[in-house]
Structures are given as C-alpha cells and as structure tokens.
Amino acid sequence: MSDAPSGRLVLEGVAKRFGAIQALDEVALAIEPGEVLAVTGPSGAGKTTLCRLIAGLERPDRGRLTLGGADLAQVPARRRRVAYLFESYALFPHLSVFENAASPLRAPGQLPPLGAGELSERVQQALDLLGIGHLAGRLPAELSGGQKQRVALARALVQEGATATLLDEPISHLDAKLRHRLRGEIKRRLAARPAPAIWSTPDGLEALSVGDRVAVLIDGRIEQLATPQEIWERPASVRVARLIGDPPMSLVEGRVAQGEGPPALVTGEGARLPLQPSLAAGLLQLAGREAVTLGLKPRAIRFLPLGEAGAGSLPQVEIYTVEPFGKHAIVSARIGAALLRAKTAGNCGLAVGQRVGLQLESDGLMVFDGRSGRAIELPSRTAGVA
Numbered sequence: 109m110s111d112a113p114s115g116r117l118v119l120e121g122v123a124k125r126f127g128a129i130q131a132l133d134e135v136a137l138a139i140e141p142g143e144v145l146a147v148t149g150p151s152g153a154g155k156t157t158l159c160r161l162i163a164g165l166e167r168p169d170r171g172r173l174t175l176g177g178a179d180l181a182q183v184p185a186r187r188r189r190v191a192y193l194f195e196s197y198a199l200f201p202h203l204s205v206f207e208n209a210a211s212p213l214r215a216p217g218q219l220p221p222l223g224a225g226e227l228s229e230r231v232q233q234a235l236d237l238l239g240i241g242h243l244a245g246r247l248p249a250e251l252s253g254g255q256k257q258r259v260a261l262a263r264a265l266v267q268e269g270a271t272a273t274l275l276d277e278p279i280s281h282l283d284a285k286l287r288h289r290l291r292g293e294i295k296r297r298l299a300a301r302p303a304p305a306i307w308s309t310p311d312g313l314e315a316l317s318v319g320d321r322v323a324v325l326i327d328g329r330i331e332q333l334a335t336p337q338e339i340w341e342r343p344a345s346v347r348v349a350r351l352i353g354d355p356p357m358s359l360v361e362g363r364v365a366q367g368e369g370p371p372a373l374v375t376g377e378g379a380r381l382p383l384q385p386s387l388a389a390g391l392l393q394l395a396g397r398e399a400v401t402l403g404l405k406p407r408a409i410r411f412l413p414l415g416e417a418g419a420g421s422l423p424q425v426e427i428y429t430v431e432p433f434g435k436h437a438i439v440s441a442r443i444g445a446a447l448l449r450a451k452t453a454g455n456c457g458l459a460v461g462q463r464v465g466l467q468l469e470s471d472g473l474m475v476f477d478g479r480s481g482r483a484i485e486l487p488s489r490t491a492g493v494a
C-alpha cells in the first residue's frame with residue numbers, strides 16, 4: 109500500500125450523471141493536507157456522489173481527480189487508502205463494535221503494521237471519545253441509529269494514515285449536545301492529519317463551524333466556495349442565503365416602485381416594503397434590475413411595539429410567530445408571502461397577533477438579482493432601507 113498517492117486533493121471540471129440526473133457538474137476544488145472542506149447543500153445536491161468519486165466507488169463522466177498530483181483514474185478504490193464514513197454507516201453485521209472500528213487497521217497492507225496493543229488502544233480511545241467505549245462487545249443490530257453512526261465514525265477516525273478522510277454526514281443522527289461536543293473534537297483530529305478531509309452536511313451552520321472553507325453544493329454545482337466568514341457575511345446567491353444563518357436571512361422578492369408615495373419594494377401579492385430613497389434609486393440605476401430580492405439578516409429587522417418612540421411613523425405589521433430561546437427570541441412577521449425573521453434580545457415581550465412598527469436597518473441588508481438570484485453590489489453600499 110505504500111504506493112497510494114497522498115497530498116493535495118484536486119478536482120477539475122468533474123461531472124457525473126445518473127440517467128436523467130446530473131448529480132455533479134463542473135465541480136472544481138482543491139483541498140490541502142490538514143484542511144477540512146465542509147460541503148453543504150440540500151438533500152440530493154450531490155454530496156454523497158462527490159465522496160464516492162473521491163473514494164473510487166464511482167467514475168466521473170468528465171474531469172480529473174488528482175491526489176498529490178497523481179491521477180486517481182489510474183488508482184483503483186482499494187489502493188486509495190481513503191477513510192470513508194458512509195452516510196448509511198455500512199457496518200459489518202457479524203462483527204462487534206470494536207471489530208467494526210478496528211477493521212481498516214486489520215486490512216492487509218496497513219502501514220505501518222500496528223501491534224495488537226497499539227491497535228487495541230487506538231480503537232478503544234476512539235470509542236471512548238465518541239462515548240461508546242462501553243458498547244465495544246455489542247453487535248450493530250443491538251445499537252441505536254446514533255450509536256451505529258458513532259461506530260462508523262470511530263472506524264474513520266482510527267485510520268490516521270488515510271490519504272484522505274471523507275465524512276458523509278458524520279453527526280447527523282446524534283443529539284444536539286453530543287453534536288456540539290464532537291464537532292470540535294473531530295475537527296481537531298482531522299487538522300492533525302497530513303491528509304485532506306471532506307465533511308459533508310446538509311446543515312449550513314454545522315458546515316461553517318467545522319470547515320476551514322465551505323463549498324455550497326446545489327443541484328450538483330458549487331454555488332459558492334469560500335471561508336465560513338465570507339459565506340456568513342456575503343452569501344453569493346439567494347440559494348446560499350437560504351441555507352446559512354440562525355435564523356437564515358429573510359428574503360423578500362418584489363419590484364422597486366417609485367410612483368406615488370415613498371419608494372417601496374412591492375411584492376407579487378401587492379404588499380409594500382418601504383425603501384430608503386437612496387436604496388430605491390440605487391436599485392433603479394442598475395438597468396433591468398427592477399426585479400430584486402432583498403435579503404435581510406435578522407439584525408436588520410426590528411419590531412417596535414406601537415406606543416414606543418418612533419413606532420407610529422413606521423409601516424405596521426402583525427407578529428406571526430414568537431420562539432423564545434431564553435437568551436434571545438426569534439420573532440417573525442409576514443410581508444406578502446415573505447416571512448421577516450428578527451432576533452430579539454432576551455424575552456422580547458411580543459405576542460402573536462400583536463401589531464408593531466417595522467424598522468429595517470441598512471446594516472445586514474443584501475440585494476440579489478430577481479432573476480439569477482446572484483448577489484448584486486449596489487453602486488453605493490451606504491444605501492439603506494426606510
């Protein structure tokens with residue numbers, strides 16, 4: 109196995125089709141040794157297909173995959189020495205938890221060969237880290253879904269000499285507390301390996317928290333590939349914005365109207381979202397950009413109880429939902445078909461059905477092209493909302 113290539117993983121123009129479905133198209137990316145690339149996207153986006161191509165379980169229709177400069181088309185799956193956590197776990201039903209986790213270390217050609225003591229210690233450490241050390245003697249059929257997922261994860265983690273690590277939704281079936289603890293622990297271990305890693309997840313926030321960089325995959329194409337900070341601050345499109353945020357950005361589609369009365373974004377249902385005149389002018393300056401989608405981060409939206417200073421002059425909306433989380437609440441109101449979601453500090457004191465003034469701030473506002481959905485840089489970023 110010493111002939112397995114290793115180093116930087118590069119994909120160039122990779123495409124894969126299953127019948128009528130283009131599972132991946134024009135995928136280009138590079139992952140450095142020690143780097144974790146989080147790949148996020150909705151169900152069916154192509155995350156698993158991407159992992160399967162790298163592992164050698166599928167062949168690309170077009171494009172090239174290289175590892176440390178070596179063309180992977182020439183390297184069969186069994187010689188790639190990739191640690192792969194399958195979304196379906198793929199545990200051996202007749203082997204115990206311990207033996208499942210240990211199985212790649214017992215495979216012929218393991219380099220360097222491990223002594224029995226070292227093997228046992230490494231496997232037990234991984235099981236303990238994942239909180240399943242006490243289940244080492246059980247069979248997979250005697251485990252819950254979350255426990256099975258952790259066995260599959262242990263099996264990937266013990267492969268310290270892997271040339272690449274592919275974790276396909278590694279913590280999706282664990283409870284929230286365990287997910288939070290393990291995100292950091294797994295990331296630490298991946299960063300310590302001299303190999304590139306992919307962490308696939310449909311959860312955009314999980315992707316931001318574990319990835320050195322994040323690739324947003326939608327309908328088989330990379331919609332954005334950037335650092336977590338860039339994706340959080342400047343999602344490249346409406347489709348990225350929908351996946352990211354806590355809660356995600358509110359998106360209001362409409363046309364800029366500058367007739368009678370103050371300029372406004374008028375939604376398909378005829379609801380009016382008043383715009384600061386400079387923002388309306390900026391939008392209209394861009395030829396053909398009358399149809400836009402406004403993106404409002406939670407911090408850009410405030411609901412003021414009527415009677416509070418300044419609330420009387422604001423457009424009124426009705427509170428639609430209130431979700432208290434203790435340290436903050438997520439509160440929403442409707443504008444036409446769109447839901448505006450704000451994050452308020454502490455107990456917001458607002459109730460469902462209450463009428464409030466809607467105040468929008470220019471900080472946290474983005475504009476997207478109404479047709480392509482791509483982010484638009486306005487002539488003046490100082491423009492805001494009324």
Ligand SMILES: Nc1ncnc2c1ncn2[C@@H]1O[C@H](COP(=O)(O)OP(=O)(O)OP(=O)(O)O)[C@@H](O)[C@H]1O
Pocket residue numbers: 126127129130131149150151152153154155156157158195310
């Ligand atoms: N072997 C196959 N035969 C036919 N279609 C397939 C096959 N494998 C994947 N697909 C299709 O390719 C697309 C991408 O699937 P893939 O499993 O890669 O998505 P995913 O992002 O991993 O989804 P999920 O989050 O639901 O696991 C989907 O439309 C899927 O139905």
